[in-house]
Amino acid sequence: MGIIFYLFHPNQLRSIIQWKVWHDPVHKRNPEKESPALRECFRYLDLTSRSFSSVIQELNPELVVPICLFYLVLRGLDTIEDDMTIPIEKKEPLLRNFDKNMEIDGWTFTENGPNEKDRELLVHFDVVITELKKLKKPYYDIIKDITIKMANGMADYVLNAEHNEHGVMKITEYELYCHYVAGLVGEGLTRLFVEGDLANPRLKDRPELTESMGQFLQKTNIIRDVHEDYLDKRRFWPKEIWSKYVDSWDDMFKPENLAKALNCSSEMVLNALKHAEDCLFYMAGMRDQSVFNFVAIPQSMAIATLELVFRNPDIFSKHIKITKGDACQLMMESTQNLHVVCEVFRRYIRRIHKKNDPRDPNFIAISVQCGKIEQFIETLYPRQDPKKLTEQMDKKKRGDPTADPGESAILLGVGLLTLFCLSAIMVGVAWYFGARYDALWSWTQDKSSYHWPGMGSDGESPVVSSASAVPSIEHSEL
Amino acid sequence: MSEKPVTTAQKARELGRVLVIGGNGFLGHHIVNQILDDPLWAASHLSVIDLRCTRNRRPDTDKVAYYEANISDAEKVHSILEQVKPDVVIHTASPAPQGDDDIAKDLFKRVNVDGTAAVIAACQQAGVKALVYTSSASVVTDNSSNTINADERWPLVRGDMQPEYYTETKAAAEELVLAANRKDPHPTFLTTAIRPAGIFGEGDGMVTHQLIKIYRQRRTGFQIGDGENLFDFTYVGNVAHAHLLAARLLLVTHRAGASSIPLDYERVDGEAFFVTNDSPVYFWDFARAVWRAAGSDKGTGHVWAMSKELGLVLGFCSEVFFHILGKPPTFTRQRCTYSCMTRYYNISKAKRVLGYQPIVSLDDGIKRGVRWFLEQEAAGLVPAAK
Known part of the structure; x- marks a missing residue:
C-alpha cells in the first residue's frame, strides 16, 4: 500500500501503528x-x-x-x-x-x-x-x-478421481472436505487446550462447536479464493449450490452472469454464517488469554473477510483480502475478551445486513441468520435485565419521581427548540426543492390530491387512507 | 397446513373435544385448519364460537359446529359451553387492535377483559379441562422503548405505564386466565397463555395489507432509522401450532390429577409463553421481503434513510396537519417509533417446555402470506391495497 492510500485512510495507518506499538504479547x-x-x-x-x-x-x-x-x-x-x-x-x-x-x-x-x-x-x-x-x-x-x-x-x-476431476458436488461433500482440512485441526487444538487445562473440558462433549470453528474459517477461505482456485483449475464450491444459479462453473466467471454469480456467492456466505454462533460459544470456553487470542484472531479475520466477499463482484476476477489496517484493528480487538470479539461480529454482521439485496433469493434467509447471530450475542451479553426493569416499574408504581421537575422542564425546552429548528430546516429545504405551500391550501379547499414533499409520485386519497411510510404492525399479534 | 414431515408411524395426538373461540378469525381458523388437516392432531369433536361464522368457514362435511355469539354475552357463552361440553377451549377472540377513541377502548375492555372473564367462568362451570388463551407479546412492552431479547421473566407493563389500552386489556385478560389455573373450587381446570409477536400469513389483513399498500404507492424508498432494529414477525401457522402443543400438554397434566403439580421447569399450566418464528429480522428487511414477494424489482439503492428524529418531527407535523383537517393521519409519531423500535423475544421456554419449533420458515411464511393476499385481492375478496 502506498503513502497515498494511507494519506486518504488515516484510520488504517493509525490501526497499524497502534498494533505495532501497543500490542503487548x-x-x-x-x-x-x-x-x-x-x-x-x-x-x-x-x-x-x-x-x-x-x-x-x-x-x-x-x-x-x-x-x-x-x-x-x-x-x-x-x-x-x-x-x-x-x-x-x-x-x-x-x-x-x-x-x-x-x-x-x-x-x-x-x-x-x-x-x-x-x-x-x-x-x-x-x-x-x-x-x-x-x-x-x-x-x-x-x-x-x-x-x-x-x-x-x-x-x-x-x-478420489471423481472428486479431482469434477470438484465438490454435494454440500455434505463440501463440509466433509472442510472437516479434513480444518475441522481436524480444530479437533487437535481443542484436545491440546483441554489437556493443558487452558480450556473448558466440556468442549470435548460438544464436538460440533470445535467443528464449526474449522468450518467457518475454511468456508470463508474457499469463498474468497474462488477466482484463484478457478485459475488453478480447482473447485470447492459445491455443485449443489452453484447449479441453482448457472449451468456450468465457467459461467460463474462471465461478466454477463454477474448477478447470478453474486446471488450464488451470497448463498455460500449464508452457508458459512450458520457456524458463527457456535464459534462465539466455543470461544467462551477459553480459559487462558493467549489461547483466546490464538483462536479469536482467525475468527475475527474470517467474519471480516465474509463481509468483504459478500456481494463483492471482485471475488470473481481477482484475489481480494482485508486491508492491513483492518487486520491490525481486528487483531487488537481479538486480543481482549469475548465481549469485544462479539462486538466485532455484530459490527460485521450489520455491514453484511446493509449490503443484503432484496432481489437476492437468499435475502430474507441472510437477514434471519444475521438476526440469529445478533440474538445469540444478546443472550451472551444481555443489555436488558428483567430484574432492573421490574425494580424500575415498582418505583414508578409507588410514584417515586424518576427525574426532578426542573430537569424535565429543561429537557422539554431543549426538545421543543430542537423540534422547532428541525421543522424550520425541513420546511425550508422542502421549499428550496420546490414544495408549493400555496398548493397545500388550495388542496384543503378542493380535496383533489396531496403529495408529501417527495414522498412517492402517487398521490393518495387521505379520506380513506390510513397507510403510511410505516406499516401499522404494532398490534398485529392478534 | 403443517410442513412438518409426519411419518405414518407417528400417531395423531388426541385433543378430545375442542372449542375454538374466534375460530373464524385470522389465527382461529388456522387452528381449526390444523386440527382438521394436519395428521399430527386429532379431535373427537370440533366447535367454534365467533361473532360471525361465515368467513373462513370449513365446509359442512368437516362437521365443525359453528356458534355465533359475542363472548361478552356471558349467558350465551355459558349455554353454548354447557351444550358442547369441550375438553379443551382455545380462546383467540379479540377485536382488531386499531383505534384509540372511547368506542374502541370500550370494545377492547368488553371483549378482551369481560369476554375472557365470561369464558373462564363458563369453562369452570362446564368442567373444561384446559384453556389456552391467546395473549400478546406486547404485554411486556410499553410500546415505545426497545424490547431486546425479552423472555418470560420480563414484567408486565400495566396501568399508567401502558400507553396502549389494547395491550393493557390483553395483559389484564392474561392475568385473569393464569389466575384461574387450578383455582378452587376447580382444582383440575388448567390454563396457559401464548404470547405471539407480530402475526402474519394467510388471512392477515394488517401487516401484509399495509406493506403491499406502501409498495403500490411506490413509497418503498423511505426508511426511518438506521434499519438495524430487529423485530419478531411470526407466521400464523406457527402460532396455531404452539396453541395446539400447549393444549395437548395441559391435557397430559390434567390426566395426572389435581394433586400432582409438574416441576417448575416443565410446567405448562399457569404459565405464559412467548411464541415467535425464532428468527428476529431487521424490521425493514421484512418489509422489503414482502415488497419483493409482491413483485418489487428494487434493491436498496433507491432507499433514503431518514433519522428517527426527523421522522418524529414529520409525524408530529402530519398529526397536526390531519388534526386540523379532521382526518386520520397517514403518518404518526407512533408509527415512526414502531419502525425504529427493536422488539424481539427469546422463546427458549416455549422450545424447552412446549417442544415448540416453528414449522414454517419466515421466508416461506412471507411467500404464503403475500400469495394469499394477491389471490384474494384479485378475486375481490379483500379490499385492494391501493
Missing part, C-alpha cells in the same frame, strides 16, 4: 533457553506460516511447543499432498505412513519438487522429530492421532 518465547533443534523448528514456523507464526509464538508456555510442532507436522503433510511432481502411487503410501515416519529419528524427505515452497521443512524434518519426542505423552498422542486421520483423509482425496 501475553507470553514471549525465550530462544536463549531453547535447544538448537527447537529454535530451528520456530524458524521453520516463521518460514511456512505467514499468519499463524506470531500468534503461536505468543501462546502459553505450556502449549507453545506442542502447537508449533502440530503446525509443522500438518504443514509437512500438506507439502507432500500438494506436490504434483510426486506420482500418486508414491504419494498415497507416503501420506498413510507419515505418522510412522515421524517416529523415525533422523527421517527427512528430499523428493519434493524444487518449486514446492515448503520443501525445506521436509528436508530438515529431523529437527521436528527430535522435538516431537520430547513432548509430554498426551500432547504427542493427540498430534499423532490427528496426523493419522488427516493423512488418511488426504490420501483418500488424492485417490
